[in-house]
Amino acid sequence: MAQITLVESITQALAYELNADQRVVVFGEDVGINGGVFRATDGLQQQFGVDRVRDTPLAETMIAGIAVGMAAQGLRPVAEFQFMGFIYPAIDHVLSHAARYRNRTRGRLSCPIVYRAPYGGGIHAPEHHSESMEALFAHIPGLRLVIPSSPARAYGLLLAAIRNPDPVIFLEPKRIYRAVRQEVPDDGDALPLDRAFILREGNDVTLISWGASLKETLAAAEQLSTEGISAEVIDPATLKPLDIHTVIDSLEKTHRCVVVHEAPRFGGLGAEIVAQINEYAFDLLQAPVNRVTGYDTVIPYYRLEDDYLPGVSRIVSAVREVLEYSTGEVK
Amino acid sequence: MAQITLVESITQALAYELNADQRVVVFGEDVGINGGVFRATDGLQQQFGVDRVRDTPLAETMIAGIAVGMAAQGLRPVAEFQFMGFIYPAIDHVLSHAARYRNRTRGRLSCPIVYRAPYGGGIHAPEHHSESMEALFAHIPGLRLVIPSSPARAYGLLLAAIRNPDPVIFLEPKRIYRAVRQEVPDDGDALPLDRAFILREGNDVTLISWGASLKETLAAAEQLSTEGISAEVIDPATLKPLDIHTVIDSLEKTHRCVVVHEAPRFGGLGAEIVAQINEYAFDLLQAPVNRVTGYDTVIPYYRLEDDYLPGVSRIVSAVREVLEYSTGEVK
Amino acid sequence: MHKPRMQLLASFDIASLQYLDQRGQTTQALPDFATPDTLITFYRQMSLARLVDDRAVKLQRTGQLGTYPSTLGQEAIGVGVGGALAKTDVYCPNYRETGALLERGVAIEEILAIWGGDERGQNYRHAREDLPLSVPIATQMLHAAGVAFALKYKHENLDEPMRVAVTSGGDGATSKGDFYEAINLAGDWKLPLVVVINNNQWAISVPRSAQTACKTIAQKAISAGIRGLQVDGNDIIAVREAVTEAISEARNNKGPTLIEAVSYRLCDHTTADDASRYQSKEELQQAWEREPIARLKAYMLSAGIWGDSQEEELQRELAEVLEKSVNVYLNTVKDVPTAMFDHLYQQLPEALLEQYQALQGDD
């Protein structure tokens, strides 16, 4: 079996589902003959025709809005936003309609939509092409938020997202679109949408991350292991609803935790994870949960972006900090 | 001196600053002759003319976008969104431009804008008129987020917001627009934009809330006091940047904390506050911080909204929980 | 200054349709569908809409209903549009829609439930594929474009008639990007879509003249390369004719049409509004002279197809119909609080179970 990249596994999943389900329609800017600016839809228009894989005019509010109407009529729209930086005009329709249609009509109509967008920094792109604003969507009731971090998970989670009866924000970490290759059987098997993945087992500290930052998180775990520190690495992947139980289970072993994400810190998803750990595992903790995140600044133009993104050394230091922490006497 | 309501104090602050600074321009839907649907701009067009207090066509993206251009030209735009539920089409311009103009141009241009919107539930309004999505804005770098909870604070904070050289999201808790009256001297004195307010002093537990929920939070504190429980109540008010120090100082006394907000729980601002407490005051805590929030659902149509909003009894129970909590043995 | 020579590329006309003038006199021969029976049905339905509006406002005033947007004066648009669709077509409404919803078979108690703060109102027993009321201005037009795409997509043979989507919005809505993006896409993709603008001259307190420098709203169609026309929105015959024709074009794969129906909001914006703050009394009075129900009645009287006894009989019947529904509405008990979770997702995610139970415990 050929080994494929993450972006190719997206294409594979789209092709599988376009083939399996006539209701699936893929659309967005340049998804047609051009195959998307990252080639995520490469060849799909040629294979499935312009009715099913369709270029839209340049209008993101429109892309989000028509998906609602299409879904209400029983289609399974898969809408691409070219970059997460251009998804913001879509928020109104996602939040006010896609996420609410089922509830508003008490189940009469629903929105089984997948909104896809490449996200994250680190590819030396122009401004607005490096955003990690997943937390905005995570806060919106009625949505699911999914971020894969490997070709196999991308395939299985995208299939699950398309088949899911409710709207899913599916963010693709473009920095690792082509970072690794894996064998990904095209068997149509979906992954569950509410289970975290344990990417590496360990006993001393729990590292939680998602998307491209897992690359540095796993590298940090590797580096720590050479010092005899055993880190467990968890990829929640389905960030909303969040499977906190897998995290808590891990804390039963490790009692210490670091959350890593590239989005700005303030109000990022790391905060919610820390809050839930506080709620469910307060007594388990032997040190405050540490957050290694993007700074609370705009992600800089590319010459400074490596200074912004959480790197291995920041993660390693954060782990050292939680390991060296010893609870004070104050309590 | 006459006693005025919160919404009247908004009008008073707008009038003060329109008078003091020719650069101030107020605009939005129905802010003119109608004085805004809540009368926050009542009489201002009559007093200052249509050039300075101006009805716009019905387009929120436009309202947000023109403010950027106006500010870049040295004006001090104060833009009103009629309800927070209609602010979403504005997010793109707020996030991609207003919050970034200064940084993008390395200080050459800037966006001293105030984006005002009434927010929150509990007034038996139609759908989309009861939203508390402040967390979306709190996550955006480059913004300030301010939510007043009394006539005097509304006056002082709005003046500060208008005079602030950077963009401010100013959310007005409409449920308490007319809940109380206060003497608010029209002296043009602004309040600082990065200081939390201690609304009630106490020793046993720290309650943190903002906006209309402070009404129930203070009522809960009052009720608890009859049982001999002394609650400190903090209104961060300037939610971004957040003054966590006032919270930590309080925890030095109380060691226990409950955060109350009406927004959905997952990814709400409560999470960030818990995360920062975890980071800065881990050793101070004698119980996990409790969150009393809106549910992770769409705020219901009005017949069920009281079931959704955090009420006094939910707050009181949460306080009891943290007071009764005793740290386990696991650590 | 010397004027440069330019080459003409394209010309566009915008025209307007009317059959009945404001005194109820015909300005041209009526279309075939305007039989006495049809006109009487129009009259009945507009009268019912007016009664429902009137009652809803009273319910609000007495604390039995939330904020309500009356359609007073715009009944010819609601009934004219709503009744033009085939049952199987899909209506994608704005929020000021009482007449249209009645035509679509939505029950009066359902309409009241929506404005009475109960989502169950949107779970129509009939018109199950119609979209719910849309409060965020103009957003429904994009949903309608999506519906129109789906109807075309699911349709096998484009040479045969299609189901169509019809959407509506106010004059204010035509300032919002969603409107333009929707009509542009509809033109581009030749979607079976009809967009009707209820130009009632006001967007809350902002007059039509302050929304746009355009002479007509119909001309905005030109920006999408689609057909655009104006109708007298107080003349239900004109409204029905124009919408029917536009639907027929859409049905036959001839693409979308924008229709501006010119009327007047004879009421406050909603029960939460006080139009006297911004509206001149004379303008309002003049607008009353043009209102659609009296106009049709004048014609029906002059044509000898209506009289006092019929009027009395009708009012009695409608009052009964209304009363029944109002009773159903008033006697509907509040939903259980956990309903706010029951339809959020198709299945309650595990992660929400705790909140669900907490809410249950709260009851």
Place this chain on the structure above:
Amino acid sequence: MHKPRMQLLASFDIASLQYLDQRGQTTQALPDFATPDTLITFYRQMSLARLVDDRAVKLQRTGQLGTYPSTLGQEAIGVGVGGALAKTDVYCPNYRETGALLERGVAIEEILAIWGGDERGQNYRHAREDLPLSVPIATQMLHAAGVAFALKYKHENLDEPMRVAVTSGGDGATSKGDFYEAINLAGDWKLPLVVVINNNQWAISVPRSAQTACKTIAQKAISAGIRGLQVDGNDIIAVREAVTEAISEARNNKGPTLIEAVSYRLCDHTTADDASRYQSKEELQQAWEREPIARLKAYMLSAGIWGDSQEEELQRELAEVLEKSVNVYLNTVKDVPTAMFDHLYQQLPEALLEQYQALQGDD
């Protein structure tokens, strides 16, 4: 079927302007400003833009620059528009703007810095009030409307000439709500605004014909009740004339104009694109026949105001200018990391101090 009689409400014409045809022959008498000196300056500036583009693409190919959007083939629009503004007017650009920025006095090294991943490029030494490049499509048009409002607001006497705002965008941008909302407001508020659309026939891989069913983009002006016209965007004389005239109208409080400048993108969308995936070779070849620089040169040669020696001299001079700037660009050291905080707010909020110091420590 019997056609109903309709009343004509309004008529609109859309026309197009050209002075030089694609062989460089005049199609009508040139306007007064088109003196030999001016034409030579046009030629110089367009040639410089082309050189900068060419060099920028090479820098990108060799890893010395990030993604870059060339203006190849569209130099008449950049130079024609950018040079039409008075110094004190405000330009609110799109991102494909090399020619226009040069006209505005932005340094080549500043342009390179922007695409080289350095915000300092947007801190122009000249044109300090011009807006920065705008990447999110069409958003700048709303900013421009805001600028135009401010210029009008700050202007004391509307009977005297005003400063104006000029904004630009692509054909793709005209599908986005921001564009329509901006022109509608500009018409409504009679703002001193000129909107220029660089219709280069493509939005990345999506051809102009797939953006809208409109015959012309100029006709979208009709939806805002403002003037709209098309110009041959490969004819710099036509571009300059039309923009100058529109600016003059705006300056004299006669409101906004939409100008569609028809050209062709002779390059990939950006250096990250491969146009051969979607563009036919013939179409590209034909477009090369119409390109603006050769066209103007043909005219200048035939008019006897240009020759080989001048061409050689010019190329030498431009190469030198370019080289100097490229060196400045290449020798600029990266900013300090903490710069990402320094201009986020006017003053660093206390709450960010810790992060600031952490970043400093990281260096």
